[in-house]
Every structure is written in structure tokens, then in C-alpha cells.
Amino acid sequence: MISDLFEELESEVEKCISCGFCESVCPTLPAAGYDLWKGARGRVIMGKELLSAAKGNGTLNVSDSFYSCLDCHACLYVCPAGVNAGKVSHISKSIIAGDGIPGNQNPxxxxxxxxxxxxxxxxxxxxxxxxxxxxxxxxxxxxxxxxxxxxxxxxxxxxxxxxxxxxxxxxxxxxxxxxxxxxxxxxxxxxxxxxxxxxxxxxxxxxxxxxxxxxxxxxxxxxxxxxxxxxxxxxxxxxxxxxxxxxxxxxxxxxxxxxxxxxxxxxxxxxxxxxxxxxxxxxxxxxxxxxxxxIDGSSFSSGSESITYHEPCHFSLRQDAYNRPLETLRSVASVSLPPRSGRRTKCCGGPDELIFPELTHRVSQNRYDELRDTGAGKIVTACPICFSNLNKGPEVVEIGDYLASRLKN
Ligand code: SF4
Ligand code: SF4
Structure with missing residues (x-):
């Protein structure tokens, strides 16, 4: 029901104190040349505008702001008020998709x-x-x-x-x-x-x-x-x-x-x-x-090869973080993580690939550079979307391929 979505949106955006902390972690903000509306705080402000437009206070084109959100949830973990700008974007997209704001559908x-x-x-x-x-x-x-x-x-x-x-x-x-x-x-x-x-x-x-x-x-x-x-x-x-x-x-x-x-x-x-x-x-x-x-951990040969691991948002930034890939890699190699890791991991930019490919390109280049700066010999990914977007050099390898190469004979 659209009315439920409006209520849910209101309760999320009204918590925002507009401090801007979320902007420091939002990958799409720098990738969009610091265009406020393609960053976390901008999306929350836009959510408020959307509510105001829905109440009859003017018209608004809000689609790009929400559709460019990667839904990574990095903003949630730095927000002192507990606002999730990713959730604001998802609710807003759902209102738009349900024709709650006419003229904003993305074809x-x-x-x-x-x-x-x-x-x-x-x-x-x-x-x-x-x-x-x-x-x-x-x-x-x-x-x-x-x-x-x-x-x-x-x-x-x-x-x-x-x-x-x-x-x-x-x-x-x-x-x-x-x-x-x-x-x-x-x-x-x-x-x-x-x-x-x-x-x-x-x-x-x-x-x-x-x-x-x-x-x-x-x-x-x-x-x-x-x-x-x-x-x-x-x-x-x-x-x-x-x-x-x-x-x-x-x-x-x-x-x-x-x-x-x-x-x-x-x-x-x-x-x-x-x-x-x-x-x-x-x-x-x-x-x-x-x-x-x-997977049976005893089937791998252990070693000390230096690798880094790009943690996917849908493993590390969801309510119950899933760390099995990292634990498995640590049992077979020496893993050094980039500064943005764990609950601060940074999205590869992939979710924007079809609608905003240029944003994806900038976000993924930025993340690839961070991973390469760890100095590790290999960059291991654990998601087809992350792999496709970060595959900018021969050192990038998927975790399935990496682990298969470490199987004992
Ligand atoms: S960090 Fe939270 S409170 Fe601060 S601007 Fe972003 S959403 Fe609003
Ligand atoms: S979910 Fe990710 S891309 Fe979307 S506003 Fe939050 S930090 Fe930015």
C-alpha cells in the first residue's frame, strides 16, 4: 500500500538532523562530482521533499536521486540518528514505482x-x-x-x-x-x-x-x-x-x-x-x-600468500554480517584489508551499472585503487557484480576460483 510506504518514509526521514556524517561514506557523492542529490544526506532531504510534493506542495522530479543510490547501507553505520538513506531511497523508489509521484517512473x-x-x-x-x-x-x-x-x-x-x-x-x-x-x-x-x-x-x-x-x-x-x-x-x-x-x-x-x-x-x-x-x-x-x-576447510592447503578481500555490502552491511568468506580466506592466506572494511566496507558501484553506468565506473575505479593500495598480490572478490566492476587488472580473482586453486591434490 502506497500510504504505508509514505508513513514508513516519514518515520525514517524525520529522524535526520542534517549533520552530513553520512556524506563522508556515501560512494555515489564523490562519484557524482559532489552533486548533493546523489549523496546520502541529499537523498534524505529529497525524501522529505517527496513527502511535501505528495501532500500537494508543488511538483518534483526525484527519480535520479533515489535510483542512483547503491543500496549499500554504508550511511546507516555512521548516522548518529540511525537514519538509513539506502532505506529512504528504496521506499521512495517503491512509491515512484507504484505511481505515487506521477511522472517520476524510470522507463x-x-x-x-x-x-x-x-x-x-x-x-x-x-x-x-x-x-x-x-x-x-x-x-x-x-x-x-x-x-x-x-x-x-x-x-x-x-x-x-x-x-x-x-x-x-x-x-x-x-x-x-x-x-x-x-x-x-x-x-x-x-x-x-x-x-x-x-x-x-x-x-x-x-x-x-x-x-x-x-x-x-x-x-x-x-x-x-x-x-x-x-x-x-x-x-x-x-x-x-x-x-x-x-x-x-x-x-x-x-x-x-x-x-x-x-x-x-x-x-x-x-x-x-x-x-x-x-x-x-x-x-x-x-x-x-x-x-x-x-565447504570443508581441511581440503585446502594453507599458505601465506598476501591477498586483500573486497567485502560485499550484502554480506557486511546487512543486519547479520556474513563473514564466512573472510574466515575461509584467512585460513588459506595472509589477508590485509583496505581501510574501508567490515561495517565500513565500500560498495563496488555495481548496483548502478544499468541505470547510471558512468557513476558505477567512478565508484569502482575508486574502490579498486583502495584495494590495490593495500599492496597485496591479489584482490579477492566474492560476488559476480563486484568481480565484474573491480576486474581492472590480472590480480583480481573470484573467491571460488581462488579457493579451487588452493585445493589439495
Ligand atoms: S548522518 Fe543521519 S542525521 Fe546526519 S545527515 Fe545523514 S541521515 Fe541525516
Ligand atoms: S545506501 Fe550507500 S549509496 Fe545509498 S545513500 Fe547510503 S551510502 Fe549512499
Whole structure:
């Protein structure tokens, strides 16, 4: 209900004392050339403006301020008043998506939501996401389900999609997005180019994750071409009513497969299934784990190689921080963390990639420089989005690949 969202927004923004502490940690503020409206405090002020406009006090274009938020929650951990500007942005996006502020809908966001609803994949390419499993066998009798959520596989298409939008220009891109939102089948006609090198890399990471599980004696089922995307974009972009329908559908598919335990491989799917699905899917009773929870630590050779680790926001900045990747890395190598780590970790910029690619580029370059400045020989990531955005040199490696390279013979 839009009225509930307005109430929730009011109770969050009215706590703000406008001190500006959140601006010191917000990755998008410097990346946007210190444009106030693309920083944490600006989003909270904009939230207040949105409420005022909704009460009939003038019109307002607020969309970019909220859609450029990375939803990293770094601001929450420095705010003396306990305001979460990421939450303000998410509630505001949900109001906009529900047409609570007419004229503010983002056509690209709507297109992604509608295509996902139609194909159970944000680009309509679900059947192409199982190629990495060719030659491997699932165990249909297992109650453990390996759930990639298509996340690694989608990374091969983001650059191509951004280049296509750049070639079209803003006006044409908006028009096409609106058209595809109305007729999602048209997405299949879009000349979206797959980046073959990224696809090979991502397929090999997924194979290494499967190898790590098998080496730890875990036999799992996998839905291959029938595997649905978890709905992350629909939720993040604020389409809450659609998300509720979608999450129920996904939960049914997972349950009907005979699964009791869902083995996730990325932080976004892990966080969404563990913390958001139970709020939207009544009786959601599937156990959700990350594959590293199941890995037998004794299968690795220990060592003292110098590495650094980029902690993903959806592991480190959520209510219950998930530190298993860091603990595992510490057991096999010498880990030095950048100054922004733990509850102060800094987002890779990835969540802005489709709507504000230029902001993503600046945030990720900044984070890559911080990680490189640790002087460590390798930069280890634990998320396909972080890897894609921070992969600016040969020293950047995914945790699945790194751990597979450390398996004892
Ligand atoms: S740190 Fe908190 S109180 Fe201060 S400006 Fe940001 S949101 Fe407002
Ligand atoms: S959630 Fe992240 S990007 Fe959004 S306002 Fe807070 S610090 Fe900035």
C-alpha cells in the first residue's frame, strides 16, 4: 500500500538532523562530482521533499536521486540518528514505482521489472544460463539445490546492453524501454551482445564452485534451463507488488524441485532469499545457505600468500554480517584489508551499472585503487557484480576460483 510506504518514509526521514556524517561514506557523492542529490544526506532531504510534493506542495522530479543510490547501507553505520538513506531511497523508489509521484517512473527500471516478470530472467535469456553445467551431472534425488540465480551468467551481457543504450541515445533508449515494458517479448529482438571472455570466466567460476562442493562431499540438484532469476532487480527497483507475486512463484519452483536446502553462490541472492523472501512469501521454510558454509576447510592447503578481500555490502552491511568468506580466506592466506572494511566496507558501484553506468565506473575505479593500495598480490572478490566492476587488472580473482586453486591434490 502506497500510504504505508509514505508513513514508513516519514518515520525514517524525520529522524535526520542534517549533520552530513553520512556524506563522508556515501560512494555515489564523490562519484557524482559532489552533486548533493546523489549523496546520502541529499537523498534524505529529497525524501522529505517527496513527502511535501505528495501532500500537494508543488511538483518534483526525484527519480535520479533515489535510483542512483547503491543500496549499500554504508550511511546507516555512521548516522548518529540511525537514519538509513539506502532505506529512504528504496521506499521512495517503491512509491515512484507504484505511481505515487506521477511522472517520476524510470522507463528502464520498469522495463527490467516487466521483462523479469515475463521471462523469469531480467534479459529473457534464462535458457542460455545453464551452459556452464554442460558435461556435469545433477543429483535429482538430493534435497540440496545449487541455486546460481543466473547472477554470474548475466554479467556477460551488461556491457553490451550499456553500449546499445549509448548508441541509441537517451531519448530513443527511453522510448524503447517504455515499449519493451509494455511488450516484454520485444527484448528478444534487441541486438544485445554477449561478452564471450566474461562468459567464459563466469562459467569457469561456477564450475569451480561445483568442484568445491563436490570435494566437500555435497551432492546437489540443479535446475539448469528451468532455474529462475531470484527477482533481485524487481525488489531493488521498488516494484514491491510485482516482487511479491514473483517471489511466490520462485519459492514454488524451488519447493517443487524437492529442495529443502538452497545453496546460493552470490551475496545478493543469499541476502534476498534469507532476509526478504520470508517477509513476502508466507510459510517460506527453505533453508538458505551460502556454498562456503558447506565447504570443508581441511581440503585446502594453507599458505601465506598476501591477498586483500573486497567485502560485499550484502554480506557486511546487512543486519547479520556474513563473514564466512573472510574466515575461509584467512585460513588459506595472509589477508590485509583496505581501510574501508567490515561495517565500513565500500560498495563496488555495481548496483548502478544499468541505470547510471558512468557513476558505477567512478565508484569502482575508486574502490579498486583502495584495494590495490593495500599492496597485496591479489584482490579477492566474492560476488559476480563486484568481480565484474573491480576486474581492472590480472590480480583480481573470484573467491571460488581462488579457493579451487588452493585445493589439495
Ligand atoms: S548522518 Fe543521519 S542525521 Fe546526519 S545527515 Fe545523514 S541521515 Fe541525516
Ligand atoms: S545506501 Fe550507500 S549509496 Fe545509498 S545513500 Fe547510503 S551510502 Fe549512499
Amino acid at each position: 528502464l527500471a520498469r522495463m527490467i521489472a516487466m521483462v523479469t516478470m515475463h521471462y523469469m530472467n531480467p534479459l529473457g535469456i534464462g535458457e542460455k544460463c545453464a551452459g556452464w553445467f554442460t558435461g556435469m551431472k545433477a543429483d535429482p534425488d538430493s534435497t540440496d539445490l545449487l541455486y546460481t540465480g543466473n547472477m554470474y551468467q548475466l554479467m556477460a551481457y551488461t556491457d553490451g546492453m550499456n553500449r546499445m543504450r549509448e548508441r541509441m541515445g537517451k531519448g530513443m533508449s527511453k522510448m524503447m524501454s517504455s515499449l519493451i515494458a509494455r511488450f516484454p517479448g520485444l527484448i528478444r529482438l534487441a541486438p544485445m551482445k554477449k561478452d564471450e571472455a566474461t562468459a567464459l570466466k563466469m562459467d569457469s567460476t561456477l564450475s569451480n564452485i561445483a568442484l568445491l562442493l563436490r570435494k566437500s562431499g555435497i551432492s546437489f540438484n540443479y535446475l539448469a534451463e528451468d532455474e529462475p532469476y531470484p527477482g533481485t532487480f524487481i525488489y531493488d527497483l521498488g516494484y514491491l507488488d510485482l516482487f511479491e507475486q514473483y517471489a511466490r512463484k520462485v519459492a514454488k519452483i524451488l519447493r517443487d524441485s524437492g529442495a529443502r536446502r538452497i545453496i546460493t553462490v552470490d551475496p545478493h541472492t543469499y541476502d534476498l532469499l534469507k532476509n526478504t523472501y520470508p517477509k513476502y512469501v508466507e510459510g517460506f521454510d527453505l533453508e538458505v545457505v551460502h556454498y562456503l558454509d558447506l
